[in-house]
Amino acid sequence: MQRAFLPFSLLLALVLGLSSQAQATTLARPATVKDTIVVRLPNKAVITLMVRDAAQLRQLKKYQLDSLTSRLATYITQAEAAAKNATTNQVTMEFYPDKDQPGKNMPEQIRITTHKTAAGTSSSNKVEVMMDKASKNTGVSFKIGGKTDAERKARELNRDSVRLKNFEKPHTKSHLIFDLGLNALVNQKTYLARDGQPESLDLRSGGSRYVNIGLNWDPRLGGKHSPVSLTIGPEFAFNNYMLSGNNKWVNNNGRTDVVRETDGRQYQKSKLASSSVNLPVMLRLQLRDSHYRPTFLVGAGGFVGYRIKSWTKLKYTSEGTTYKDKEDGSYNMENFLYGLQGTIGYGDLEFFAKYNMNSLFKAGAGPDTQVLSFGIRLIGVN
Incomplete structure (x- = not known):
């Protein structure tokens, strides 16, 4: 030419x-x-x-x-x-x-x-x-x-090629997750307090936080372009159950109860907290668009776990001085945990929900209720 x-x-x-x-x-x-x-x-x-x-x-x-x-x-x-x-x-x-x-x-x-x-x-x-x-x-x-149309198209094709390469390998991916959410009590049955009167357990929603950190593996099921994978891996969860009103958790005579404070203290915080290690097993479906960018995702399965530690914490002010009282103990909480969990999202946005099928406390040793945790996954994988 x-x-x-x-x-x-x-x-x-x-x-x-x-x-x-x-x-x-x-x-x-x-x-x-x-x-x-x-x-x-x-x-x-x-x-x-x-x-x-x-x-x-x-x-x-x-x-x-x-x-x-x-x-x-x-x-x-x-x-x-x-x-x-x-x-x-x-x-x-x-x-x-x-x-x-x-x-x-x-x-x-x-x-x-x-x-x-x-x-x-x-x-x-x-x-x-x-x-x-x-x-x-x-x-x-x-x-x-x-940029010419040819240059823009070549650049987009190059990005697609990189995404496809990352999608196809490795066959099993590992990634860190970080969940932040809230706890709610569900299926709660009325129980009798120490004075024999029926009492319901009310939590302060904003203070009853759930935090979960884990390392998950996602082995792909099927061919190298399959959208289905299996999610497994250890996770460490921290649950807070903060009481509303001027109440506190009390463990006495093999029983855990919620007792109203009567000595004049006004609690700023009154919570029961626990930590546990869990092992989830979920099926995960991750769809992608024509450029191999992640779109809709959904995961569902179950988990088993074990309670590591539990404690109560009280925060109050007396005569101008702020006190934080912490006491470790089992508080008659269940040691072995199991339940259902799932995730749903689009692109980089992902939400989770976790339902404990076991009761929060041992039978007859505390309020008869179960826990539902839900929130957003801040760190994950696509």
Whole structure:
């Protein structure tokens, strides 16, 4: 293909004639562009010639390109002046050089769109000029700056290739998870307090927090493109059960009760907390779009666990001094844990729910209730 015909003066004039604020859109890009020449200048400007064949490229000799370049600079100056006085962020102006200078093979129409930019910011300049006399089947497009469609498509294909490579290997992935949520008591049955009166157990929702940290493995089930995997791995959970009102947890005579404070103290915090180690086993479905980006995901399964430690904590102020009383003990809580859990999400957003099928306390040694934990997964994998 002949490439030497384009004079350096044209390249220099095109670069110097363009304002940093101007952008012109093509009138009608040829339906089938087969050949592309990209010229990169030292100041990082880019000139792209897009033609269908060599014959169309040779026709450029008949256009007055130097004159066109000077005219472009004039048009852009006019467009900038109009944009400064405009009330909108975008101004489009159309020029007809072929009518101004008939018989000189000038473009029939040039459309220049000028965008206002915020102070202190830079814009990517792009000028596309469709030089076409009357036929819509022939033409040459000039583009100054910006990215060509071919370059953008190549960049996207490269990103897709990287995502696909990461998706296909390794067959088993490991990842850290971090869950943050709340605890609620469910299926609670009325129990008799120490004075023989029925009493219900009320938690302070905002203070009854659930935190879970774990290391999960996700072996893929099926082929290398299968969206289904198995999730297993150790997790460490911390549950807080903070009482509402001026109540406290009391462990006495092999029984755990909620007792109202009567000596005048006003509790700022009154909670029972526990830590446990759990082993989840879940099936996970992770769908992806055509570019291998993660979309909808859902996981469901169960878990087993063991309570490691439990304690109570009271916070109150007396005579201007703040006290924090902490007492370790089993508080008759169940040691072995089991239940159901699941996750659901889209993209990077994922939520979890965990239902303890075992009672919070041993039978007859405390309130008869179960625990539901729910919240958001802050760290996970897609």
